[in-house]
Every structure is written in structure tokens, then in C-alpha cells.
Amino acid sequence: MVSLSWLLWSLIALFFYSLMPPLVKSAMRVIPSYVAVTVTNAILVLTAFLVAEAQGYRFQEHLSLSRPSLMLYAAGLVLAVAIIAYYRALELGAISSVVPIYGMHLALSSLWGFLLMGERPTPLKLLGLLFALLAILLLSRP
Template sequence: MTSFPAWAIWALLSAVFAALTAVLAKVGVQGISADYATLVRTVVILCVLALLVPLSGQWVDPRSLPARSLLFLALSGLATGASWLCYYRALQLGEVAQVAPVDKLSVVLAALFAMAFLGERPSPREWLGLALVGGGVLVLAWRR
């Protein structure tokens, strides 16, 4: 029997937690602004990571990090924040079953951005999977 690679297990756990995020957030944004809900979520994440990183021995002096890494992590943080703000606003306006599939279009976009900016080249099998994901998003998002 073939075992899953470590990255696949972590990616599957990410998907499970992302699914929980959508359902829990839908309930959480009721009666408050989407932006404030995003702030609360961010503070919780900050507190958890502020405990986890030092306790797991992963803390390093930020001044020792390469400037390029800090720049791209900062840009990634801005993109994450924008994504979360948009996601919570979408959850306020739509149903989880509508919002979550469209959000997963990020799978296809990430592959396209990786091609354009990182030089990655998906295999034919990966292209098929990306096409299926994209098609699935369209099927789930399309309403009569």
C-alpha cells in the first residue's frame, strides 16, 4: 500500500480546516460587519501563532531574515488579508455552498500564477485536474 506524502496530509488537513472556516464564519458574521469579523479572526490567529512559534522552538530574530523573504511574506500577508475581507463579505451575502466553490477557483488561479511568475509547468494530468476544478466551480456557481 502506498502511503500519502507528508505534503498531501497537510494539504488535506488544510482543506478540512478551510471547510470548517467557511461554516463557522457564516455563523460568525451574522449581525456584525464582515471587516470586523475578519479582524476578530486575525487576532485569534495572531494569538495562537504567538504561542505556537516560540513554544515549538521556531522563533528567530526577524532582523536576521532576508529582506526578500520579508518583502514577499508582507505581500503575501496583504493578499491574505484582502482574500479574507472579500471572503467574509461574500459569506454575508451568499450561502456557503455558493461562496466556497467560487473561492476554490484560487486553485486554478494559483497554478496559472505559478506558471507566469515561477516558471512552473503543470503536466497533462495536472491540467486535466485544473480543468475539472475550474469546471466544477462553474457548475456549482451557476444558478438558473
């Protein structure tokens, strides 16, 4: 039997992440994007740390100068650029235009999976990527 726990976690992420742009956009009517991204991500870091600790993970056991750790550090830097840029875009633009363009990272990540991670692109997945691109183009128009 296939475990669907990934699906449940994906749906939880979908629901809660969909609430973030309107909350952030509302706050950024008064609070600058660089302050907003710092506060929200400080809360994220603290929460993730507490959850990891509660699950029994010890950070020092997993972090070093090994290839997996270096990839993790690089991912952190890339994520920092992406999230800071996303918040700035939300501050300057309409949610209905910014979020679809930002959301295209999902399709682009799938493409990276095919090109860099050896995942198999089926015709159905490629068609899905095409539809995702078309949806983003339609949704992001002013």
C-alpha cells in the first residue's frame, strides 16, 4: 500500500501557504517588506527549531562540511533570495499578479527534477507543465 502522508502534508502546506500572501500584503500597508520578511521568517525558524527538537533531532549530528550539508546551506541562501524578492514583489504589486508568477516555481522545480535529479518526465507531466505555464500567463495579467 502506498503511503499518502506526503499528500496530507502537501494539502496542509497548500492551505496555510495560501493564507500567507493576504496576511503579509495587509501588514505591508504599514510595515516595510524587509521588516515583514524578517519577522515572519524568524517565527518560521523558531517554530521549525522547536518542532525538530520535539521530534528528537539534534542539529549538530546533521550539520558539517559534507556535500549534503553544503547543499543545504546553498538551499538556504537561494531560499533567502527567493523569499526576500517575493515579499518585495508583494509589497509593490497585486497579490493576484505576484502570486501566480511566484507560483511558477512549482513547475520550474518539476523541470529541475527532470533535468538535474533524473526524474522521468511522462507525457502527462509535461502536459501539466504546459497547462501550468498557460495558467500563470492568464492569471498574472493585470
